[in-house]
Amino acid sequence: MSAAPIVVTGSHRSGTTWVGRMLCASGEAAYIHEPFNPRRRPGWSGNRIPYWYLHVTEANEAFYAPVVEDVLAFRYPVRANLPDVRSLRAAAVFAADVADSIRYRLTRPRPLIKDPFALFAAEWLAARFGFAVVVTLRAPLAFTASVKRLGWDFRFRSWLAQPSLADGLLAGYRAQMRALWAGEGDIVDRAIVMYNALHEVIAGYRKRHPEWIFVRHEDLAGSPEPGFAELYDRLRLRFDERARAAVGAHSEPGVRRLIPALRHRSVRRDSRSATSAWESVLSSEEIARVRAGTATVARLFYPEAG
Numbered sequence: 001m002s003a004a005p006i007v008v009t010g011s012h013r014s015g016t017t018w019v020g021r022m023l024c025a026s027g028e029a030a031y032i033h034e035p036f037n038p039r040r041r042p043g044w045s046g047n048r049i050p051y052w053y054l055h056v057t058e059a060n061e062a063f064y065a066p067v068v069e070d071v072l073a074f075r076y077p078v079r080a081n082l083p084d085v086r087s088l089r090a091a092a093v094f095a096a097d098v099a100d101s102i103r104y105r106l107t108r109p110r111p112l113i114k115d116p117f118a119l120f121a122a123e124w125l126a127a128r129f130g131f132a133v134v135v136t137l138r139a140p141l142a143f144t145a146s147v148k149r150l151g152w153d154f155r156f157r158s159w160l161a162q163p164s165l166a167d168g169l170l171a172g173y174r175a176q177m178r179a180l181w182a183g184e185g186d187i188v189d190r191a192i193v194m195y196n197a198l199h200e201v202i203a204g205y206r207k208r209h210p211e212w213i214f215v216r217h218e219d220l221a222g223s224p225e226p227g228f229a230e231l232y233d234r235l236r237l238r239f240d241e242r243a244r245a246a247v248g249a250h251s252e253p254g255v256r257r258l259i260p261a262l263r264h265r266s267v268r269r270d271s272r273s274a275t276s277a278w279e280s281v282l283s284s285e286e287i288a289r290v291r292a293g294t295a296t297v298a299r300l301f302y303p304e305a306g
Contacts, residue, residue, distance in 0.1 A: 003236055005072055005111040007125050010136035011198045012116040013146040015217040018250065019136055020114030022228055025246035028237050029112040030104045035071055036117040038158075041084040042094040044070075046077030049117075051158035053198075055165050056121035061128065064121075068129055072111050076101035110237075119198065120169065122205065126212075132235055133212040135202055137301050140294035142217070144191040145281035154194055156181045173197045188286050192293035199297045216301065224251035 006029060008020040024031040035044035036054055045067050056064050070077060076097055085094045104111075118125065125131040147153075156177035159165045166174050176193050179185070206214055213234055220227040228247045232239035282290070 003110050004130050004132045005113070006134065006235060007113045007115065007118055007122065007131045008134045008136065009116055009119045009122055010202070011119070011138065011143060011195065012152070013143055013150075014116065014136040014138040015220065016114050016116045016136050019134065019215070019220070019231075020112060022243070022247050022250065023134075023231065023235065023237065024112055026232070026238050026240050026243040028109055030074070030100070030107075030109040032071055032111060032113045032115075034115045034117060035067060035113060036115045036121060038117075042081035042090060042097065044076065044097065046070075046080030047084065048080075051162055052154070053117050053120050053158060053165075055162050055169060056124045057164065058124070059164070061124060065128065068125065071113065072129065074101045074104040074111070120165065120201065123209075126209070133205075133209070134231070134235070135205065135212060135214045136217055136220075137199070137202065137214060138217040139302055140192070140195050140290050140298045141282065141287060143195050144188060144286070144290050147191045147194075148187055148286075149281050151187075153187050154190055156190070156193075159197075169201060170197050172200075188282075188289060189293075192290060195294050196297045199301065203297070203300045221251070224248070 006023065008016050008023065010016055020031060023029055032044055034040050036049055037043065037045075038049040038052060038054075041047055048063065048067055054064070078098060081094055081097075085091050113125075113131075119135075122131075122133050122135070126133050159170055160174075160177055160181060166177070170177070173193060173196070177197075180190050180193060202214070205212060213231065215227070215231065224247050225244060228243070229239045231237075232243065237243075
């Protein structure tokens with residue numbers, strides 16, 4: 001394998017699926033879906049991920065390095081996944097993953113992990129395995145509206161249970177996380193704290209790793225073809241006619257602005273109008289609360305928002 005594997009990460013609901021799928025459109029990269037997602041069963045991790053946004057460092061890498069090693073070799077953990085094949089949907093996912101693993105082993109494309117939940121493992125992935133890192137960003141109103149619309153509440157148990165986060169990387173948010181975990185606030189309050197914590201970590205990454213790629217969802221959605229052409233070039237991928245056609249088909253005006261909640265994984269949408277879809281989801285009070293609550297962190301990435 002001559003080129004580095006790729007990880008596309010960032011906060012959830014920031015366009016990682018769209019970006020990951022489009023970067024695989026030329027056929028040079030192999031799409032691997034969320035091995036760090038603890039609820040993806042069956043999946044590429046073999047059910048070894050205990051927390052949302054697992055923080056992986058040298059201190060705990062012995063348990064998780066084999067997961068990444070298997071992904072990079074396209075070794076799908078068949079035996080570990082068999083107990084979770086309990087429905088037609090699970091069987092379809094299992095069969096598709098196995099088929100992909102066989103095809104990838106035969107063709108040897110560049111592995112591309114699409115996984116927002118690998119965000120706190122990104123430095124380890126880059127240092128330990130040489131991953132090229134793409135971090136997607138999204139404005140706080142769009143993030144909060146998406147979380148609210150899908151009902152993706154987060155009560156911070158997974159972060160409080162990881163000492164390296166609660167007492168380390170996210171120590172500045174520990175009191176807020178404990179209060180929200182105990183029942184204070186609503187889904188919007190929790191989204192605000194989650195947004196701030198995730199993007200403060202991303203801001204640290206941007207300072208420490210100028211070689212990483214940071215892309216705002218809104219910029220990419222506003223100019224999909226030149227935006228993806230630049231991403232392809234920076235990642236040493238070939239932006240051919242197949243990739244150009246895929247980007248156009250999955251970003252064009254006229255497709256649905258909001259994807260139904262049951263189809264949240266779909267990447268086919270009007271990318272330009274999707275950037276302002278929050279206007280129909282959040283109340284005026286919630287909009288004001290999000291703007292005030294995220295202003296300091298959001299300004300690091302969206303200075304034009306004031």
